[in-house]
Amino acid sequence: QKEVEQNSGPLSVPEGAIASLNCTYSDRGSQSFFWYRQYSGKSPELIMFIYSNGDKEDGRFTAQLNKASQYVSLLIRDSQPSDSATYLCAVHTGRRALTFGSGTRLQVQP
Amino acid sequence: DGGITQSPKYLFRKEGQNVTLSCEQNLNHDAMYWYRQDPGQGLRLIYYSQIVNDFQKGDIAEGYSVSREKKESFPLTVTSAQKNPTAFYLCASSQSRDSRLKAFFGQGTRLTVV
Numbered sequence: 001q002k003e004v005e006q007n008s009g010p011l012s013v014p015e016g017a018i019a020s021l022n023c024t025y026s027d028r029g030s031q032s033f034f035w036y037r038q039y040s041g042k043s044p045e046l047i048m049f050i051y052s053n054g055d056k057e058d059g060r061f062t063a064q065l066n067k068a069s070q071y072v073s074l075l076i077r078d079s080q081p082s083d084s085a086t087y088l089c090a091v092h093t094g095r096r097a098l099t100f101g102s103g104t105r106l107q108v109q110p
Numbered sequence: 111d112g113g114i115t116q117s118p119k120y121l122f123r124k125e126g127q128n129v130t131l132s133c134e135q136n137l138n139h140d141a142m143y144w145y146r147q148d149p150g151q152g153l154r155l156i157y158y159s160q161i162v163n164d165f166q167k168g169d170i171a172e173g174y175s176v177s178r179e180k181k182e183s184f185p186l187t188v189t190s191a192q193k194n195p196t197a198f199y200l201c202a203s204s205q206s207r208d209s210r211l212k213a214f215f216g217q218g219t220r221l222t223v224v
Binding site for chain 2: 004006008031032034036042043044045046049051088090092096097098099100101102103
């Protein structure tokens with residue numbers, strides 16, 4: 001079992017819809033959770049982080065964390081074509097570096 | 111501007127050659143990391159360093175070496191022992207006093223074996 005799992009996609013949504021991206025992790029001791037956006041050929045950019053159970057909102061982005069279910073998600077409201085990218089989930093599993101999932105490719109159709 | 115600078119952006123290596131990728135940061139971060147990304151895959155940890163003059167192997171350290179002589183710099187050498195080095199290499203840093211490991215990335219180096 002991978003430490004951090006994501007559906008590779010592509011996840012295709014129409015412009016203006018809500019995109020829902022999901023991530024599960026195996027280490028119950030995980031402490032912090034991050035979402036990075038990566039455009040093709042570019043480096044990852046940190047867009048959201050969450051440390052406690054519940055929701056955290058920042059503009060069009062909402063991160064949701066459920067530690068009991070070992071599940072973290074990212075919602076993107078009013079999706080735009082510019083949101084088309086690969087979204088990487090990263091988890092601080094207690095090691096001294098982040099562990100990344102393989103990413104979900106999001107396509108927003110105009 | 112504060113940030114993480116990787117150079118070169120593109121690098122070509124001949125078979126049997128060692129090459130060194132540069133990573134410099136002016137964020138005053140204690141911790142630095144090297145990750146490798148293959149097409150369609152996530153990031154895999156090569157090496158990390160929490161403090162000057164100390165570094166630890168990650169999941170795929172074989173065929174790579176690093177040094178951390180200065181807080182600002184964490185160069186990665188890809189040796190001839192690395193059999194499949196063609197990949198996108200990413201350097202990151204974080205403030206190790208921040209136990210939550212909020213990490214930021216440089217722009218990456220794309221290495222190709224010719």
